[in-house]
Amino acid sequence: MPDLTRRRVLAVGGALGVMAAGGLGAAAGLSRRPAVTGAELRSAVPLPPPFRVPLPLPAVLRPVSTAAGTDRYEIVQRETTAEILPGVRTRLWTYGGTFPGPTIESRRGRPVTVTHRNELPVPTVVHLHGGRTPAESDGYPTDLVTPAGWPTTAAHGGHTEPGGHAGHGSGQGMHDPRAVTTELTRDYTFPLDQRATLLWYHDHRMDFTAPAIWRGLAGMHLVRDDAEEALGLPSGPRELPLMITDRAFAADGSLDYPSLDPTLRGRPGVREPYLAGVLGDVILVNGAPWPVHEVDAARYRLRLLNASNARHYELEWVDGDGRNLPVVQVGSDQGLLAAPVTHTYLPVAPAERYDVVVDFAHAPVGGLVRLVNRLGSGRTREVMAFRVARRATDTSRIPRTLSTDLPNWRRSDAVRVRDFSFRAGRMGEDDGHGWLIGGLPFDPARSDVTVRLGDVEVWRLVADVHHPVHLHLAGFRILSRGGEQPLPHDGGLKDTVSLRPGESAEIITRFDGYRGRYLFHCHNAEHEDMGMMANLQVT
Template sequence: MVSRRNVIVSATAGVAALVAAGAAGAARGKDADAAPPAAAPATGHPGHTGHAVPVAARAVAPFSVRMPVPKVLKPQSTKGDTDVYAITAKKAKVEILPGTRTEVLTYAGMFPGPTLRVRTGRTAVVKHTNDLGMGTVAHLHGGVTPAGSDGFPMDTVAPGKSREYTYPNQQRAATLWYHDHAHHMEAEHVYGGLAGFYLIDDPAQDSLRLPSGDYDIPIMLRDARFDEKGRLVFQLHDFEHRNTILANGKPQPYFPVAARRYRLRFVNASNLRTFTLRLGKDTQVAQIASDGGLLAAPAAVRSWRMTPGERIEVVVDFSRFKVGSKVVLTDAEAGPVMRFDVGRSATPDTSRVPDRLSTIPALPAATGKRKIVLSFDPVRNRFLINGKQFDQKRVDAEIKRGTTEIWTLTNDAGNFAVPHNFHPHLVQFRVLDRNGRPPAPAEAGVKDTVAVGPGETVRLQATFGPYTGRYAYHCHMIDHSSSGMMAQMKIV
């Protein structure tokens, strides 16, 4: 690992030792409370507990700081159907722990980065300038983008240089996010802070009268590890010590809400941690969307599970709670994540959650099939796809543009209970089944990231296009992809 001790205190350890320690922890029942899918740990990461140099973060009282909402970035200029934005990646000192300034990696000096809010059919051109002193590349996660703007891991922007990324936004409304994707460094860079929301709106969504404006709240969740001086500590494959949960960059914050409906857009920006979230005392909420936008119909859920990179949107009706209520969002493993403080509503609530949300595109006939095996090699300390580590000179899948294929994903866990997930660039997909069973409502919509627990098999279907070029697919537990768990497809 690259060490940048003035920003992130880095330590190294043998991957196999970490995985073995985690597997032993799992064998002792450390993750007995795991939620479905049954084969996958819901919240823990038993393949990744480590024995790092002990550090102790200063205790922060829960719910003592307010959760901010990331600022929406305004275009620098607009011409016709194109909006032009500018973002500089740079180091900055920000207050994460109360009273302490922590140096992190940022987009535009913000932690998390600024939100880009765009509309379907309007092109966004984003000029990224690198003021970090190290190579970086921006990837729009969930974006249907030309290859030159996708953020291929080897297409880094050198220090002091800039690159324009063009996002056509020819896709349905959805909660996307952008983050660093420099190969071998994406884990450290995203952990260091290089991530932000990218929200797409469209007329179909506008017509539904879902909660909007001040009642539409993006929430970026992640875990972190701090030392006694408040410095952010990074160690590859360290799950056990990343025990501070951040919501929009703040530890266990509170957030004032009115007694009315809110749309909460969650993204799991952790490197390894899976969240299984629950609101209050088993409160039922309406899940309305996943990675690729609105579901066909709202799903009534009491908990929702998110592996790294996944997004879930829920609508919560806080009028169900008495004014003055303190409603805690909890994770099955980490405990309290944040708190919603219910106050009076100053204006009437005219929002709603309709019975029908969207029409999910029909699945075209598949003309090709592929098998993807995700595995860990403990002898050589390697994370693999189909037995291989990433090689930029090798094309692992050549696919004709417009082709629809079924991919069968298998987590060959072996003796190590290592969970994975899977994210292909360029395309969005549909989950056909998990271990032979139809997808749950949360996975029945349009997806771009899917969990594949130890021993599990997941089938997905995607149409590859509309652009040609090289694109990556990889595990989005990004400590894994930084360790080579990535492959390359070429759309021709």
């Protein structure tokens, strides 16, 4: 094993040893380490100065049909070239020819069917992240949509190839007897019987999720309802969806990514320095580098999504005098909070969403408010900027009570408590090191956790390094961190919990909605591709 891997694994093992010996107190000490897991790629093209490119707003997709109470959409997955950096053409994999993909806006309880057509050179899988979705449309990693003529013996990409690189190929040689493969097209049906919130859709192909998202396969999906719209929160042009990502660019303008097989057709995984996660040196918002957006001196509702593979952010809004604007959180992954919470900064892990209101009336007209990443350095410290253009009438408000429909699960309701560790470890006798849940790499043929529909459970999670843990199908509440109270931004209903290095957390959820095979996994996309995923069977 190369020295770099050996040092990393020994460090991880040492951290777990400290936790085992010292319990939650030691874990709390380790959790104060910086929230950085991964290595940064450096772009080989000149990068533009910040705050010159206007913020793009993804187009809202129109349904092709609204008959029979269902909104039907069509999306073609295809390659295209676009100008992300000014004057530079970059090849992308896209939903509908744009990055991000088109936004879908839907109503709570009104079903949506999206027909995806795969014109890319490799199989794909679509997952609606945060959706309460029947298992057949949830985007299980081996339920592939293959390009026309794709050989069935290669349907699972890296899983049919022998060998494998140390730390990769969690399913090398495995066969999933329950996989459902379709050629060229697939209908995904989303009942959307859930709270109003910001969801997002992305590729979820086994072993190749990370490079596919990096190449552009991500888009936003908003669920709305009458109760939320009656609150009087900022709306219309004062509601901005913001997908934050990081990327790096090669000398020819292409997206740089350290794949072992750049075709994404055979050997999965990334080069040695990037096993912990891939970071880029360019921050994009809605696909634009360090953009700027003109705003009124008024309240704006910002729908934040961290769609980065591995980068964490601590976001703060800073005016020209260096003063922080207050940030009022009104919602989380799975919709509105019970009541607003005010922050000076907001940590956002990969796949997390936050619904916040920022009042630009606190900044002078003509001034610039910078959105800053406190965890970044150099160019990655800047995210975007807002230029306060004019005074304006503002009739929006932030009610003291936002929602009364949050679940009130109690510990005494739980029928069982489960423990899960998220850590580095050996994939198998000859497969080197990867990322494991409960000491095991992902295996689509293995049943890891079986729960009964309607049961309430408490899960205790513990991490070695930073792991944003995502649960499919069910939202949850965070009960504790390190044996203490949740953090100020942990309120509401979540579907992703950001575990900091050495940290333990408890979550509580009720498994309702649908029976079938689902997943839970780390949403550091490189960790996910290297084994940190497990099966959840709802019976």
